[in-house]
Every structure is written in C-alpha cells, then in structure tokens.
Amino acid sequence: MQKYITFSHPPVFLSHASVAGHEEGRGPLGEFFDLHDETDRFGQKTWEKAEGEMGRCALNLALKKADISPDEVDILFAGDLQNQCVASSGGLYTFGIPYLGLYGACSTCTEGLFSLATFLSGCPEYLVGAVVTTSHNCAAERQFRLPLEYGGQRPPTAQWTATAGGAFLLSRGEYSAKGVKILGGMAGKVINGGNSDAADKGAAMAPAAADTIVSYFEKTGKSPSDFDAIVTGDLGKLGSELLLELTAGAGISIEGVHRDCGNMLYDANLQDIHCGGSGCGCSASVLSAYFLPRLAAGEMKNILFLSTGALMSPSSVQQGDEILGVAPLIRISSL
Numbered sequence: 001m002q003k004y005i006t007f008s009h010p011p012v013f014l015s016h017a018s019v020a021g022h023e024e025g026r027g028p029l030g031e032f033f034d035l036h037d038e039t040d041r042f043g044q045k046t047w048e049k050a051e052g053e054m055g056r057c058a059l060n061l062a063l064k065k066a067d068i069s070p071d072e073v074d075i076l077f078a079g080d081l082q083n084q085c086v087a088s089s090g091g092l093y094t095f096g097i098p099y100l101g102l103y104g105a106c107s108t109c110t111e112g113l114f115s116l117a118t119f120l121s122g123c124p125e126y127l128v129g130a131v132v133t134t135s136h137n138c139a140a141e142r143q144f145r146l147p148l149e150y151g152g153q154r155p156p157t158a159q160w161t162a163t164a165g166g167a168f169l170l171s172r173g174e175y176s177a178k179g180v181k182i183l184g185g186m187a188g189k190v191i192n193g194g195n196s197d198a199a200d201k202g203a204a205m206a207p208a209a210a211d212t213i214v215s216y217f218e219k220t221g222k223s224p225s226d227f228d229a230i231v232t233g234d235l236g237k238l239g240s241e242l243l244l245e246l247t248a249g250a251g252i253s254i255e256g257v258h259r260d261c262g263n264m265l266y267d268a269n270l271q272d273i274h275c276g277g278s279g280c281g282c283s284a285s286v287l288s289a290y291f292l293p294r295l296a297a298g299e300m301k302n303i304l305f306l307s308t309g310a311l312m313s314p315s316s317v318q319q320g321d322e323i324l325g326v327a328p329l330i331r332i333s334s335l
Contacts, residue, residue, distance in 0.1 A: 003219070004186040004219045007182065007184055009120070010121065010181040010182055011116070011181065011182050012171055012172070012178075013169070013181070013296075014066040014068070014128065014170065016062055016288040016292055017034045017062040018035075018164070018288035019035045019054045019164065019166075019281075019285070020035070020037075020281075021036065021040040021164065022040050023266070024036065024162055024164050026271060027265050027267055028264065029264060029289050032290055033164075034058075034289075040136070050136055051091070051134050051135070051165075052088070052092075054087075054134045054136065054165045055080070055091040055167070056095075058134070059167040061167065062130070063169070066169050070095040074097075074125075075098050075116065076095070076099045076100070077100050077102055077131045078102065078133065079102035079280060080108070081105070082139060085102070085103055087134055087139070088132065105309030106135075106279055106283070107308055107327060108280045109280060110185075110283065110307035110327075111309075113170070116129045117170060120170055126172070127171060129170050129171075130168065130170075131167070132166070133280040134164070134166075135279030137161045137162065140279060160273035161277075161279040162278065162285065164279070165280070166285050167288075170182070179334075180292060180333070182330050184330070188327040189211055191324065191325050196322045201234075201239070201278060202236040204325045205239055205310050205327065206240075206242040209308050210243055210250070211327070212329050213243075213247055216304065217252055224252065224253065224256070224257050226302060228300040228301060229291070229304075230254050230259070231260070231283075231303055231306065232261070233262065233282060235262060236260065239260075239276075240260045240262075244258065261285075262278055263277075265285070283305075283307040291305070295332060295334040298334060302334075303332050304331055305331075308326075309327070311323065
C-alpha cells in the first residue's frame with residue numbers, strides 16, 4: 001500500500017549547488033546556476049566524462065558552501081542516465097564517501113532526497129548525507145537515441161535532455177537547527193500509461209505524476225491551496241497539459257500552482273528545445289537554483305516536489321516495449 005511518511009526528525013538542507021551547460025545557461029534561470037560551462041565539456045575529452053565532472057563540481061561547491069569536509073558526510077546517494085550510473089561513480093569516488101547508486105531515470109533527484117531523508121530521520125548514526133544527480137544531453141543522446149553526428153531529427157513531442165545537475169547536503173542532529181526541511185515523502189508507483197513512443201516521454205510520465213499527486217491528497221487531507229507550488233520534474237509542455245487533465249478528472253485542480261522544471265529551464269520561444277527539458281539534472285538543477293533559494297528567503301513556504309521518470313532502456317525502446325513512469329514525492333517547507 002502506498003503511504004505518505006511524515007518524518008519525526010525532518011532533515012534540513014545544509015547547502016546545495018547547481019551546474020549547467022551552454023543551453024541551460026542561455027535559459028530563463030541561467031543567472032541562478034552556481035556554475036555553467038559554455039562548452040558543455042567541463043574540461044573533459046568526452047561527454048560521458050564531462051557528466052561525471054559535473055557531479056564532482058556540484059558536490060564540491062555544496063561542501064564549500066556548508067564549510068564541511070567529505071569526511072563529515074556519512075552517506076552519498078547519486079545517480080545519472082548512463083549505463084550502470086558510471087557518471088556518478090566515476091565522478092564522485094574521489095570524495096571517499098560511502099556510496100549508494102540510484103537509478104530512477106529522471107525521477108532520481110527526488111528518489112535520492114526521499115531515500116536520504118528517510119535514512120537521516122530514522123538512523124541516529126547518520127548525521128549528514130549528500131544527494132547528487134546529473135544528466136548530459138550529448139551523453140544521453142548517444143546512449144538512448146543516436147550520436148549527434150548522425151543528425152537525426154526530433155519530432156515536436158521530443159524533449160531536450162538537460163546538461164545540468166545538482167548536489168544537496170542534508171543533516172539531522174547537531175547540524176539541524178533551522179532551515180528548509182523535508183517534512184515527509186512518498187514513493188511513487190510504477191505506472192503503465194500505454195505509451196511506447198520514446199520521443200514523447202511526457203505522456204509516459206504524466207500518469208505516474210497524477211497518480212502520486214492524487215494519492216498524496218487523498219491520504220493527507222491536504223489541498224492544492226496549501227502549497228505555493230506543486231513542482232514536477234520534466235513533463236514538458238504536453239506532459240504538463242496531460243497531468244492537469246488527469247488530476248482534474250480525479251477531482252483535484254492543481255492548475256494554479258503547478259510548475260514543471262522542464263518548462264522552466266528553457267525559453268521555448270527562443271530556444272529550439274521542442275517540448276521542454278528532461279533528464280536527472282533537470283529537476284535537480286531547478287530545485288537548487290530556483291526553488292530552494294526562494295524557500296530559504298521566505299518567498300515560498302511549502303512545496304510538493306516530484307521528479308518524474310520514464311523507465312526505459314535502449315533495448316526496451318528498440319523492442320517496442322511500453323514506457324513505464326514513476327514519480328516519487330517529497331514535501332519541502334521553510335516553516
């Protein structure tokens with residue numbers, strides 16, 4: 001049975017950092033990123049190595065902001081879109097932090113934050129933990145679709161995998177006094193919306209996001225008006241429209257408070273990204289660069305945050321399998 005967990009010891013965000021590539025730096029949130037690289041290379045020879053370096057840079061920045069050393073971090077949850085999550089392991093192993101690799105596709109940011117918050121809330125032995133998630137457009141295109149050199153055309157429903165990432169440090173115990181907290185969360189169910197088009201992932205993820213959102217309100221008795229924003233990770237334009245239809249059909253209207261990171265990351269009128277952004281780093285970078293600073297400043301007080309994932313592999317796509325969706329949820333508050 002799907003359950004919403006309220007944390008008895010809500011973990012606090014100690015610090016966070018965001019990194020982004022060229023196209024993301026040109027977008028509406030460009031000025032808010034801690035680091036962006038116009039070349040998308042991040043000093044590396046390959047796109048795959050560049051993604052690993054993005055995670056390393058993000059975590060290093062978060063550690064510096066919190067003024068703590070890697071030795072003070074008890075556990076690290078990390079994930080990316082590459083096979084076996086090699087960007088995360090390859091980019092982060094030098095920190096020497098005990099590591100748990102995650103793969104929830106584009107939902108990995110919330111999966112990591114929910115997992116770490118559960119660890120910190122329930123295990124007094126753990127005081128500080130980190131979450132890092134990244135994605136790189138060129139690495140993802142090469143793995144899931146076609147190398148850029150091929151010049152394949154993308155249909156209007158396709159989304160742009162963000163070259164971006166985020167790192168988050170959470171704490172409990174002696175470090176946790178005041179700050180933005182994760183009050184609770186719930187795991188999402190894997191939902192089959194019947195879509196097998198890898199160029200229309202918003203349609204695959206929207207049913208999962210709707211299922212989690214409706215379940216949350218049914219189980220908690222809350223209403224959309226209790227929140228400054230209900231944030232999805234990367235449904236994009238069409239997926240967001242479908243989400244609003246599905247939740248309205250269940251008697252819950254979120255139109256006035258819904259925000260989608262994939263729609264926020266780029267300017268659809270000026271940037272040729274088609275249907276919006278996607279990728280592990282999409283929601284992670286927007287959470288760090290946009291939402292957490294506004295929560296810390298008191299401009300927002302309560303948000304629901306759901307990174308959304310399309311669960312597929314190159315083989316499953318080539319074999320025509322239906323693309324499953326998942327959307328874990330956390331409640332973030334500055335109260």
